[in-house]
Structure formats: structure tokens, C-alpha cells
Amino acid sequence: MNMHSPEHTKEAGFDLTPMIDVVLLLIIFFAFTAQFNKSLATPVELPKQKADARPDTSSKQSIVIDITREGTFRVAGRDVPLDVLTQMVAADVHRAGDSANLEVIVRADRRGTAAPLNALASELTRVGVKTWKLATEVNAS
Amino acid sequence: MNFTRRSKARRYVIPRLPLVAFIDVVLFLLLYFVVATSVNPPEGELGSALRTDSKGGGQAAALTPQILNVESNASGVVFRMGDRVVTSPDGLLALLQQLPKEAGIVVRVSSRVPVDAAAAAVSAGRQAGFVKISYVPGS
Missing domain, CATH: 1.20.5 (Single alpha-helices involved in coiled-coils or other helix-helix interfaces)
Structure with a gap:
């Protein structure tokens, strides 16, 4: 049933x-x-050197500057002439109040010459930036 | 005689979720992220102070930092400290490890050397134990 x-x-x-x-x-x-x-992100071949691991500096204002093998300065994927880049960094330093609160990270192609790196260093010093960080590719070994 | 009420019988209905479509979507998402992810090598940072060669009117430091010149000649990149010249990063590291660390080190980089050599000099200074490393753009 x-x-x-x-x-x-x-x-x-x-x-x-x-x-x-x-x-x-x-x-x-x-x-x-x-x-x-x-x-x-501009693809650049970074120097393969031992370096400190990138710390968490999210509280700091930061600017990442890419330098291609040809010596072109790029910020956020756009070509930026050095004089304009200097003005941008100067404005960031002014906004941050103190250059210690601004983190400048330089991603330079290892195959290029240091001439654009030196030109950038001179300009950064002129606008009051006291420290910078060179990005490297951390070796696997 | 059937004393069971019909409403009680409904308790035993097992609900089933058709998860097939959901799993399809999850696998599709997984496949998408696997394909779309670019495997970038981990990046590190070489921090250094920035200085220029200009003679300022500031007070002289009690300890004069040692100056490491990164230059190029016919044989390639050379690292020079005073009259001591080394050509390899390993030799540079061995040289820097013998130096006192309190005064710090100034890395003066020629514009003709590759970026890799500049980074190698700063990295060697860091590995040798220098805390105060200054980058000075050379000619």
C-alpha cells in the first residue's frame, strides 16, 4: 500500500x-x-641585486617612477618629461608636508645607463627629496 | 488506519541545491585568474639618501664618509675607493666589509655606467653593513 x-x-x-x-x-x-x-605598469628589467623586502608603507604617500632602457621617465604608464616630473614630485612633497613622508621608488631598467638616474637624483635633491629607493628584482638564490 | 497527518510527512523532504552551474562558474573564474595572472618576480628595495656634489655652507660632519666611485673604463665598470680598484661586485663587497661603518658611505655614480652597476654598489654597501648610504650623481 x-x-x-x-x-x-x-x-x-x-x-x-x-x-x-x-x-x-x-x-x-x-x-x-x-x-x-x-x-x-611599465615593464622594465630591474637590477638583480640583493635588497630589502618591500615593506608595507601604505601609510606613506609614495610615487613610483619608471625609467626605461632608453632613458624615458614614466609615471603610471605615461611618459613624463623630467621637468614635469620634477614639478609633480615638488607638489607631492608640498602635499606631504615633509619629504620624509613621501616615498620615492625608482624602477630603472638595469640595461640603461645611469645618466637619467643621475639627472633624476639631481632634480629630486633640488626639490627637497632626501631619500629614495631603487627597486630591484630579488634573486631567487 | 493511517493516523499520520500529511503535514508531518513534509518534514522529510530533503532540499537539494543544483550546484552544477555554480561549480561551472567557479571553475571558469579559477581558469580566468590562472590565465590572466602574470607571474612577476618579487621586488626589493635599496634605500639610500640623496646628495649632490655641491659644496654647501653646512657644518662639516664629525666623521667623513668614505667615497665609492662607480666608473667605467676600457675594461668595463670599475669600483674605486681612493687608490683601490675592484671590478667585480664580490670584490667590492670584500673591500667594503673591511671598512668602518660608522661614517657611512657615499656612492658616486658616473653617468656612463649601467644602472645595474649603480644598484650593485648600493647593494654591496647594504650587505657590508653600512646603514648610512648616500647616492651622489656623478659626471
Whole structure:
């Protein structure tokens, strides 16, 4: 004697279609954002030297300056002439109040000459920057 | 006689979530991030002070820092401290380790040498135990 009626075996289910729609939308958003961020970083071959690990200095204002092998200065993926770059750093120093609160990180291509590095150092010193950091590629060994 | 009420029988219904689509999306996300991630080598930092060669009117320091010149000649990059010249970063490190560390070191880099040599000089100073390292742009 079958005591169960057909309605008792009905499965409860959630409709996941809207969630999948949202997830796919997120994927598209992050795909576009990732491409945008990637274009900001200038690919340079950094010196392979032993160095300190990059500390967490999120509390400090920082500016990252890329120097290509050809000696071009780039900030956030854009070519910037040295005089404009100097003005930018001077404004950052003014905003930070003290140059000690501003972290200048220089990512220079190891194959280029030190001439643009020296020119940058002279200009940074002129606008009151007292320290800088040269980015290196940490050796695996 | 059946005394069981129909409402009690509904308690035993097992809810099932159709997770297949969800797993599809998660695997797709995983695949996307694996493909899209560029494996960048970890970066380090060589911190140094910035100075210029100009003679200021400031007070002279009690300890005169030692000056390391990074230059280039016909044979390539050379590291010169006074009359002592070394050509390799390892030789430079050995030289710097013999020096007193309190006064610090000034690295004067010629514009003709590659960036790698400048970084090697600063790195050798750091490894040798110098805390005060100044970078001075040379000619």
C-alpha cells in the first residue's frame, strides 16, 4: 500500500540563474579592470641585486617612477618629461608636508645607463627629496 | 488506519541545491585568474639618501664618509675607493666589509655606467653593513 502521495517527493530548489548572471557580470568587470591596471605598469628589467623586502608603507604617500632602457621617465604608464616630473614630485612633497613622508621608488631598467638616474637624483635633491629607493628584482638564490 | 497527518510527512523532504552551474562558474573564474595572472618576480628595495656634489655652507660632519666611485673604463665598470680598484661586485663587497661603518658611505655614480652597476654598489654597501648610504650623481 503506497502511503506517499506524489507531492511529498517534490524537491525544493533555488533558482541560481540571477546569481550566475551577476557573477558573469563581475567577471567582465574585473577583466576590464585587470587590463587597465596592467597597462599602468611599465615593464622594465630591474637590477638583480640583493635588497630589502618591500615593506608595507601604505601609510606613506609614495610615487613610483619608471625609467626605461632608453632613458624615458614614466609615471603610471605615461611618459613624463623630467621637468614635469620634477614639478609633480615638488607638489607631492608640498602635499606631504615633509619629504620624509613621501616615498620615492625608482624602477630603472638595469640595461640603461645611469645618466637619467643621475639627472633624476639631481632634480629630486633640488626639490627637497632626501631619500629614495631603487627597486630591484630579488634573486631567487 | 493511517493516523499520520500529511503535514508531518513534509518534514522529510530533503532540499537539494543544483550546484552544477555554480561549480561551472567557479571553475571558469579559477581558469580566468590562472590565465590572466602574470607571474612577476618579487621586488626589493635599496634605500639610500640623496646628495649632490655641491659644496654647501653646512657644518662639516664629525666623521667623513668614505667615497665609492662607480666608473667605467676600457675594461668595463670599475669600483674605486681612493687608490683601490675592484671590478667585480664580490670584490667590492670584500673591500667594503673591511671598512668602518660608522661614517657611512657615499656612492658616486658616473653617468656612463649601467644602472645595474649603480644598484650593485648600493647593494654591496647594504650587505657590508653600512646603514648610512648616500647616492651622489656623478659626471
